Amino acid sequence: MKSDINQMILDKINESDEEEWVKDFAKKALSFERSQYVEGGEYTDFYESTAKKTHEAESE
Amino acid sequence: MRIHSVILKDFRQYKGEQKVEFADKEKITVIEGPNGAGKSNLFKSIQWCMYGSDILEKSEDQVPLINEETLRRMDEGERSKVKVEIKLGEENPQYTVTREANIKKNKFSAEMTYEDFYIMEKEESGWKDHNDYESEALIQRILPSKIKNFYFFDGEQLDTYFRQGTERKVKSTVEEVSQIDILDLAVEHMNNTEGNLSREYKGEIGDKIEKKTEAIERKKGEIEEIKKKLESLDEDIQRKKTEIDKIDQKLGDTDISSVKNQQQKREELKNELDTLNNQISEEKKKLREQIIEDSPKILAKDALEIAKQEIDKKDEEVGLPPNIRATFVKALIDSGECICGNHIQEEEENNLEKVMQDESIDGVSSMAIDGKYKTRDALSEIEEFNNFSKDVISRINSKENRKGEIKDKIEKISDTLQGIGKEEDLDIGQLETDRKQLVEDKEKLVNEEGRKEQRLNRLKNEKDELEKERSKLTSRRSKNKELNNKMEAMQKGKELLKDVKEDILQEVRSDIQKKTEKQFFELIWKDDFQEVKITDEFSVEVINEHGRNAINKLSAGERQALALSFMAALKNISGYDFPVVIDTPLGRISEEPRLNIAENLPNYLEGTQLTLLVTNTEYDEKFKDRIQGEVGEEYVLDFDETTSSTTVKRR
Numbered sequence: 140m141k142s143d144i145n146q147m148i149l150d151k152i153n154e155s156d157e158e159e160w161v162k163d164f165a166k167k168a169l170s171f172e173r174s175q176y177v178e179g180g181e182y183t184d185f186y187e188s189t190a191k192k193t194h195e196a197e198s199e
Numbered sequence: 200m201r202i203h204s205v206i207l208k209d210f211r212q213y214k215g216e217q218k219v220e221f222a223d224k225e226k227i228t229v230i231e232g233p234n235g236a237g238k239s240n241l242f243k244s245i246q247w248c249m250y251g252s253d254i255l256e257k258s259e260d261q262v263p264l265i266n267e268e269t270l271r272r273m274d275e276g277e278r279s280k281v282k283v284e285i286k287l288g289e290e291n292p293q294y295t296v297t298r299e300a301n302i303k304k305n306k307f308s309a310e311m312t313y314e315d316f317y318i319m320e321k322e323e324s325g326w327k328d329h330n331d332y333e334s335e336a337l338i339q340r341i342l343p344s345k346i347k348n349f350y351f352f353d354g355e356q357l358d359t360y361f362r363q364g365t366e367r368k369v370k371s372t373v374e375e376v377s378q379i380d381i382l383d384l385a386v387e388h389m390n391n392t393e394g395n396l397s398r399e400y401k402g403e404i405g406d407k408i409e410k411k412t413e414a415i416e417r418k419k420g421e422i423e424e425i426k427k428k429l430e431s432l433d434e435d436i437q438r439k440k441t442e443i444d445k446i447d448q449k450l451g452d453t454d455i456s457s458v459k460n461q462q463q464k465r466e467e468l469k470n471e472l473d474t475l476n477n478q479i480s481e482e483k484k485k486l487r488e489q490i491i492e493d494s495p496k497i498l499a500k501d502a503l504e505i506a507k508q509e510i511d512k513k514d515e516e517v518g519l520p521p522n523i524r525a526t527f528v529k530a531l532i533d534s535g536e537c538i539c540g541n542h543i544q545e546e547e548e549n550n551l552e553k554v555m556q557d558e559s560i561d562g563v564s565s566m567a568i569d570g571k572y573k574t575r576d577a578l579s580e581i582e583e584f585n586n587f588s589k590d591v592i593s594r595i596n597s598k599e600n601r602k603g604e605i606k607d608k609i610e611k612i613s614d615t616l617q618g619i620g621k622e623e624d625l626d627i628g629q630l631e632t633d634r635k636q637l638v639e640d641k642e643k644l645v646n647e648e649g650r651k652e653q654r655l656n657r658l659k660n661e662k663d664e665l666e667k668e669r670s671k672l673t674s675r676r677s678k679n680k681e682l683n684n685k686m687e688a689m690q691k692g693k694e695l696l697k698d699v700k701e702d703i704l705q706e707v708r709s710d711i712q713k714k715t716e717k718q719f720f721e722l723i724w725k726d727d728f729q730e731v732k733i734t735d736e737f738s739v740e741v742i743n744e745h746g747r748n749a750i751n752k753l754s755a756g757e758r759q760a761l762a763l764s765f766m767a768a769l770k771n772i773s774g775y776d777f778p779v780v781i782d783t784p785l786g787r788i789s790e791e792p793r794l795n796i797a798e799n800l801p802n803y804l805e806g807t808q809l810t811l812l813v814t815n816t817e818y819d820e821k822f823k824d825r826i827q828g829e830v831g832e833e834y835v836l837d838f839d840e841t842t843s844s845t846t847v848k849r850r
Contacts, residue, residue, distance in 0.1 A: 144703070165385075165696055172385045173381060182688075
């Protein structure tokens with residue numbers, strides 16, 4: 140993927156009004172899609188590893 | 200990156216081992232050969248080496264990869280290899296990409312028993328062998344197969360690219376080449392995860408959620424099925440169009456003047472028909488937009504008329520606005536006497552004070568004025584809309600009538616051509632009968648495609664609705680907070696990525712538009728065009744000096760220049776530094792535009808290694824003159840009819 144389109148996607152995600160944990164989660168999900176060598180895996184893993192804490196703190 | 204060399208061994212026409220060395224990035228490599236000499240097979244051999252037999256067309260299933268002469272000399276049961284090797288790199292070769300097919304001769308056919316694919320990569324310590332798995336991954340990193348068509352251009356296909364109805368193709372191409380389809384993949388993946396999570400809900404709401412999930416999955420299945428059918432229909436339509444174009448080309452190129460004239464007339468009528476279709480859809484779009492804007496007023500027309508009658512009645516009775524002003528009340532209090540002559544008591548005075556302070560008196564007044572005029576305005580706008588829609592409908596009807604006349608004329612041309620029969624080795628009647636059948640088949644397919652698209656949109660809406668309902672149900676459930684949080688992550692993540700995709704798609708569209716326009720104006724030789732546009736709906740328009748879309752009036756040369764420019768813009772967006780190879784780029788173009796394109800070719804794709812596979816009629820003396828000094832390597836494909844084999848000769 141052309142690096143500036145990749146950067147454009149990341150910039151758009153960062154610029155959005157969404158909460159931080161949603162942005163982290165979306166970025167992690169995209170890097171998962173980009174890696175062509177990883178088989179299987181679920182997005183819930185990323186949620187657990189990146190966004191869970193901030194999400195729970197924000198939804199308290 | 201550039202191609203240093205290609206070695207072919209027994210690939211189709213290329214008997215034995217044949218080598219082509221390519222010019223560096225600043226120069227053009229020209230490979231010239233008559234039709235049938237193997238230009239397209241050389242073009243295919245590079246792609247076959249990189250991506251395997253998937254690149255071969257279905258119609259080629261029966262054509263063996265191995266050279267016919269080599270096959271003829273083999274004994275039944277004997278095996279041999281077809282091999283293509285490409286050296287790629289910057290100044291020096293960095294990769295050697297090799298694909299070999301093992302062929303076994305059977306009694307009536309050649310059977311490919313297996314394929315070997317491997318890449319050798321130059322490292323500091325020497326050449327490193329990659330196994331087939333690593334090699335497949337490496338070639339996708341060098342140039343992903345899904346965007347290869349923007350580096351290997353087929354001149355014949357380019358010409359048909361901007362025919363009508365290509366919006367979906369242009370949009371999906373833009374998505375693919377910019378690789379923002381990764382956002383779709385992520386959204387789809389989140390959808391599936393969301394579906395799996397919702398199945399974990401238990402209890403009454405859990406059951407309902409599960410049912411919704413099952414229904415969503417069913418819809419998704421149906422959507423996928425229709426998408427596949429649409430893709431296959433689209434391919435069928437494109438095939439029919441190409442076949443029709445080929446017949447049109449034959450009829451247009453013939454020396455029989457009556458046939459040529461009829462074909463020319465038909466082309467003109469078809470262009471007019473295309474323009475009318477564009478104008479009608481533009482009118483319909485305007486009408487739709489106006490209906491959406493005015494629909495609240497139109498729906499409230501009866502109520503507005505009743506309101507107007509009431510207001511007029513009141514206006515006649517008492518006059519509007521009502522004759523009450525805060526100043527009148529103040530004057531009453533100051534005088535201390537009512538208009539009936541009685542003294543105003545303290546309690547009454549307090550009430551009047553309250554009324555005076557109450558802004559609603561003036562509010563009622565201004566509302567009455569507003570209501571009076573706004574009701575009249577709204578009714579007059581409805582009247583304006585009625586007149587506007589009558590005008591639009593009348594224009595549409597007149598264009599539809601003209602379309603009917605044109606269709607009749609085209610029908611007559613077809614009848615005339617069918618009646619001509621065989622002339623100068625060309626069976627005009629048969630060609631026209633075939634063409635008529637192809638047009639009928641194509642129209643049936645287009646109608647079928649329309650119906651499928653409607654069904655697809657309906658299914659997508661139904662799926663979205665089900666997802667909303669499921670989302671409402673999941674938010675009602677609070678027992679399983681963890682599950683809710685995960686579902687929320689999927690939903691919010693999906694929404695965010697969908698928004699990002701829409702934003703980027705529009706930015707990429709605008710970038711491709713600018714680059715296409717720049718290239719087009721550089722390749723083109725006239726000042727007749729103002730602008731190249733890719734609309735929000737992804738239809739490509741070329742705006743002429745009168746401000747009108749002239750896409751359907753472009754000559755073959757202009758169409759080819761536009762397609763070359765669009766492909767170059769897409770190549771640029773994709774960001775891969777890979778050479779461009781074009782097969783018969785200017786085969787269908789008459790001399791003047793061909794020479795103009797030739798003159799501008801060195802500016803085209805500056806800094807990219809360019810290889811042209813050309814026929815001798817394309818690459819004539821005048822063409823050579825124009826690109827003189829730009830050609831770094833020049834080859835001729837020498838075809839021997841007795842052995843059906845080609846030898847590559849450096850010129």
